[in-house]
Every structure is written in C-alpha cells, then in structure tokens.
Amino acid sequence: QLSSSSYKFLNLYGKNLLLVWPDSEAEKIVDEDIEVAVKTKKSYILASNEWKKDPTSFKVKGTEIGTNKIVVAAGPCAVESEEQVVSVAKAVKRAGASILRGGAYKPRTSPYSFQGLGEEGVKILKTAGEETGLPIVTEIMDTKDSEVFKKYVDMVQIGARNAQNFSLLKEVASIGKPVLLKRGMANTVEEWLQAAEYLLYGGDGNVILCERGIRTFEKSTRFTLDIGGMVAAKMMTHLPICADPSHPAGKRELVHSLALASVAAGADMLLIEVHPHPESALSDSEQQLTPESFEVLMNRIKALASALGRSV
Template sequence: MLFIVKENHDISSLLEKIRMASASYKVVDIYGKRIVIAWPDNLVENIEDISIDAKIRVRKPYYLVSNEWKSGKTIVNVGGVEIGGSRIVVAAGPCAVEDEDILMEIAKAVKRAGASILRGGAYKPRTSPYSFQGLGEKGLKILKRVSEAVGLPVVTEVMDTRDVELVKSYADMIQIGARNSQNFTLLREVGRAKIPVLLKRGFGMTVEEWLLAAEYILSEGNGDVVLCERGIRTFEKSTRFTIDIGGMVIAKMQTHLPIAADPSHPAGNRDLVEPLALAAIVAGADMLIVEVHANPSKALSDSEQQLTVEMFEKLMKRLKAVAEAIGRSI
C-alpha cells in the first residue's frame, strides 16, 4: 500500500497507526512527493490519517516502479539530455576506455553522427580474470576530459559499492551491468547516490526480477532509472545472447520508467547490431547504447561486436528514418 503524504504534513501519527497494525513500512522521498510504503496490504488498508493525500493499492510487487500510482512517464535527465520523451537517445562509444587519443577520436565521430551520450567502461566485469579489466580511475579521468572537450555527458559502469562515489564524481550516469543487476547492496548504494542509473537486465532474469531490481534503487529515493534490455541467455548459440524484444515491451507496459536497449551484447557480431537496434526502436525503446570503436579489430574487449565509425554513421541514418516513421526523432 502506498500512502501519498500531503505536502508539509507531519507523518508521525500515520507511522504510529502502521506500527499499531503490526505492519512494516518505509518512507521514501521521490518525484517531489513523500511516500509511505506499508505492507502487507491487508493490515493497513483501513488506515486513515489527516496526513494522507492519496492511498493506492499497487497490485505489482514493485510498488514505486509500477505505473499504477504515477501518472505519466518519467523523464530522466542526463547532463541535459532527456531520456523518455519523444526523442530517442543514442549513447555510443567503445566497450572499454583504452587510450585518451582513441576515445577522443571515437567521441567526436559518434557526436557528429548524432549520438547524445558517450559510453565507455573504466571498470570491466570480465568472465576471465586474465582479460582486460579496464583502467579504473585513470579511465574515469580520461572519460571526464573527453566528455568536457567534446560536449557529451558520460555513462559508465560501477561494479563495487566502494567505487560509487568515485564514479559519480566523474560520470553523468552510472551503469549497473548484467552481472551486478541483482547485487542488492550495490543497487541500494546507487539509489542513495542520487545520480541517473542505467540498469541492465541480467542474462538470467525474468522481467519481474528486473523491475524488482529497479525497485531497490527507487526505494532509496532515486527515481532517475533507465531500464536496459541487453539480451538473455537461452539455448540459442548463433547469437551471443537473445535480445528479448517481447520482454522489453512488457517492461515498458508495466512501468513509468524509460526503456533502453543494448543491441551490441546480444549480437556478439557487428553485422547483427543494426537489425537488432532497428527492431528495438520500432518496439518502443527510448534509448540505445551502442559499442563503437575506431579500429574494432584492435579493441581490448568485445572486438567482434563493436561497430566501425562508418557502420555507426550508417546505423544512425537508418535509425533516424525509422524513428520518423513511428512519430519520434533522434
């Protein structure tokens, strides 16, 4: 049960009534409102209090993420770039930050082609401990310098709760990768950090589990979350992962949060990135995150799926045409 509190009203009486009902509660300040979440519903459904502006019984287990209580879609602002409106946002850049000159070249190229956000990993979760793990803080500093020089806000991944404040000091948006999407301690920490979050779907997660992961972030008062479909693991081996367009659509129907798609990781092959990206746009994605490299064959990670600059330019032209056809823009 959600109790929406009247502006500037004391909630001590309401909380006491919830405690007297032997129910649990959490107070969250989000989207300019104070909300008291109380559960289970049957213990609190009859509670009335002068501080209550509205009482909403949400049928989904993800109370704040659900669109049952919030009218209208949430717009997430990332360094002046709005995600969730009629304009589709494209974030592009290398899988990993490798070198400042290389990143500068890529950043200028993707901006010319129409990208609005620069992506690049300073910390890289790799299957093998012997694979390139990223440059760490050095990579963050490079991202910041290139971001300021080119004029693109930055999204980059955080893997450890101990690094959240450090990454926040350099980035405009924090990414939670697939492997950490159910790291609940990390989710709570980025929720408290009050910075826009790109939450990728874990490759073994149901849509409900994905939305509940987002609930951890929102329950700490951070409503600036973009959900990112990046492919799930199935029996199919012809692609790296299976991009779940249907799951992405279901998520968009269930929540007020913007939805993104990552066509690069499920493709695992640069020739497949374009059709997957186009499909995601037609299905309603509000954002795309695409891996681009000046020389993919020499990239230190994910070389097979990173687009060349020329391929990205071609992709952007087609994306713009498809977006216009469905009444949106890029």
Template structure:
C-alpha cells in the same frame, strides 16, 4: 503492499506513532516531487488512517514504485541536457572499454558528429576470465570525464564496487549497473543513494518482473531517475551471443513508467547483426539505445567482434533517424 501519497507540508508525527504501534514495516520517502509512504504487509497496511494521507493505492505487484499503477505519466530521466523517455530517441555510444585517450577521443568525436547524445565506455570491466583486460579503473573514468567535456557529451559508465561510489559521484553523469550486478542488492542500494541517473541492465537470467524488482532497490532510496536496459538474456540459442528479448522489453514498457533502453551490441555478438537489432528495438518502442563503437574494432581489447566502426555507426544513425521519423519520433 500499500502506497500512500501524503499531503504536502503536513505533520506526520501522529502517523509515525500509529505505524510504530502496529506490526507493519514502513518507509517514508520523496519521489518525483511527492511525499510517499510504503506500508507492508497488507493485513496491517489497510488499517492505516490519518489526515496526512491524500491518496491510498493498493499495489498488487512485487514492484511498487516502478509500477505504473500509481504513476501514470511516463518518467523523463534527465542526464544533463539530455532527456530520456520523451519523444526523442537517445543514443549512447562509445567503446566497450576505455583503452587510451586517443582511442576514446576519436570515438567520441565520431559519435558526436553522427548525432549521439551520450558517451559510453567501460572503465571497470566485469570479465568472465580474470586474465582478460579488466579496464583502466579510475584512470578510465577520468579519461571519460575529460573527453566527454571536450566534445560536449555526458558520460555513462559501469560501476562494479560500492567502494567506488565517491569516484562516480565526482566524475560520472549516469551510472550503469551491468547485467552481472543486476541483483547485487548492496550495490543497487548504494547507487540509489548517489543520486545520479542510473542505467540498469537486465540480468542475463532475470525475468522482466525480477528486472523491475531490481529497479525498486534504487527507487526505494529516493532516486527515481532510472532507465531500464534490455541487453539480451541467456537461452539455448547459439546463433547470437545472447537473445535480445524484444517481447520482454515491450512488456516492461507496459508495466512501468520508467524509460526503456536497448543494448543491441551484446546480444548480437557480431557487428553485422547490430544494425538490425537496433532498428528492431526502436520499432518496438525503445527510448534509448546503447551501442558499442570503436575507431579500430579489430584492435579492441574487449568485445572486438561486436563493436561498430565509426563509419558503420554513422550509417546506422541515418537509418535510425529515418525510422524514428516514420514512427513520429525524433533523434
């Protein structure tokens, strides 16, 4: 795959004519303030010569735009006033599922007091059983917007269907792609077109390379504001709900310029494990954490066993703060 960085404010009409006469596939896009041209396959791409080209990069990877072969500096993803990927560790917290305004408001005030930067909550819930609580849908998104505005926190929530993109455009600050939709390529493309920051979870059966390839679908639509989220993969181990792949997370951080998030709640499956997995993720270099917090976890309509109480979350935030300071980072 050839990646060309084009000169600013130049006419590319002759370049397009050359491409159309060749047998190459290509795409022009603007990403991170640069005009780019992708050309493939290699046997056609290497022959492209034009005055509009500033730099040519031969990326020998299946993920091109997310690779740090061409973009050396780390990407900072901005969700309103919150920056993800810098020195500060960002924590997004809130209930697994939005159940009521009172539940969400209590959780939001608690996490804000403890130092969280984003409010997370599920409005559309991908449940293994059709008889499990499926979420409040659009009503849940509106509640997130209302409560987020009241406490002064940006909101992040999961999209499941391309038909809901208008709702997310209107109300949501950061769009989450869940593990079950990590390779739903139609959804990835549509979310890329929304233009909102994206939190892309790793599929439970995906390799690190497949995870990065999934992000490519979003970047290819001109949306470079992507955060990759490690949330545990499915292995033979049964002592935890999933296996959090700290090694894979570190490898991804070395392979891409995109920020890395860790979700310790889902691989833990039990709240008593969440603190340790969260701290391990921070020690390994995570830029962001996604943590489930509920005012009364025992009454939660989904994933009650893994959600922290507000009091436990406050303790965890203090521990993260101390660890971050030791690592030369902030919270």
C-alpha cells in the same frame, strides 16, 4: 502504534509518497504532507505504472531520456586511452549520439582478460565528455567505488552480471545520479523490475531499464535480445526502456538490424558500442561498430523514428 515495516515515507519524483502495505494498520495513516499513497500487492510497487500512469522522464545533464526523442548513447566497450575515447566521442557526437558510453571498471569472465583502467578510465571518459559536451555513462562494479562515480560520472550503469547484486543496488541508490540498469541474463522481466524497485525504494527514481539479451540455447547470436520482454516491461512500468543491440549481436553484422528492431518496438534509448579500430579493441572486438558504420546506422534510425512519429 504502527510498525515501520508496514509503511515507508519517501520523496520520489518531487512528491511526498506514503508507501503502505495493503491490509496493514498503516492504511490508516493520515498526514497532510502526503501527496500520493501507494498501495499495491505487486512485487515491484514503486516501479509499477499502477500508481504512476505518466511515463517517467529525466535529464542526464542536458540530455532528456524518456520523451518522444530517442536517445543514443555510444562509445567504446572499454576505455583504453584518452586518444581513443576522445576520437570516438567526437565521431559519435557528429553522427547524432547524445551520451558517451565507455567501460572503465570491466566485468570480465576471465581474470586473464583486460580488467579496465578503473578510476583512471573514468577520468579519461570525463575529459572526453567535457571536450564534446556529452554526458557520460559508465559501469560501477563495487560499492567501494561510489565516491568516484559521485565525483565524475553523469549516469551510473549497473551491468548484467550485477543486476541482482543487491548491496550494489542499495549503494547506487544513494549516489543520487541517474541510473541505467541492465537486465541480468537470467532475470525475468519481473525480477528486473524488482531490481529497479531497490533503486526507487532507496530514493532514486531516475532509472532507465536496459534490455541486453538473455541466455538461451541459441548460439548463432551471443545472447537472445528479448524484444518481447522489453515490450512487456514497458506495459508494466512507468520507467523508460533502453536496448543494447551490441551485446546480444556478438557480431558487428547483426547490430544494425537489432538496433532498428528495438526502435520499432518502442525503445526510448539505445546503447551502442563504437570503436575507432574494432579489430584491435581490447575487449568485444567482434561486436563494436566503426564510426562509419555507426553513422550509417544513425541515419537509418532517424528515418525509422520519423516513420514512427518520433525523433532522434
């Protein structure tokens, strides 16, 4: 008789997996439907590349993430109005972005800051996505909102401040959409992979990890983009990796260099804040690029990707 806490059946990446704890009785399980038996003592088992050597790729609507082609998601920090989002969506698409980003539910340090348009904002994003043909990614903050995300959103973002909100991770795993999982600003690479493990364990394997800067003593940038941690993670997991150069920069002037560095280090995706009029944005006004500056950056990224044998 086997304890169910020593093994678990799950279907991931189209395969029937049996997850067994090493040295447990469950190692004896024999079942002809099992295609892969995953056994490891790592704290992130399913996210580890020990059992799955090939890099994971998946589609967000028509856009494939995790291939040789670098995917750029761009858009405003916060959804402010339909006009704003549609105008940015068209601009970033023209410049080469293939996913539209924008915040509807906004995690703000102060209760006095703009808290986002909520469901209304998600619908605006959806409209802009449909007008441009771009899939949309936006952040979820509350387990109660999962129905909204099921209905309207193409890719669910878990933000840095909820990176260890385990209730939310479990809920998101059940939505059944691709997930962009940001690293918490004080999370080690290992903890980041363990957060991803919650998603994979919950049955959702279409996860991309997103480095967005960690908290350090240095204050000339808003956060410290941990390129080394991103590279280390890539060596530990089969999941693709994204970099967000906007939040660590904190200042528009630094975004280009951090984006280029991320691509050179091997990022599979970039998440960049672009606003039609950054100076009057309701949040993160210092770090959002203008559409013109974003276009210049895209051209630089394309040249760089090509030198690295990749495309955008």
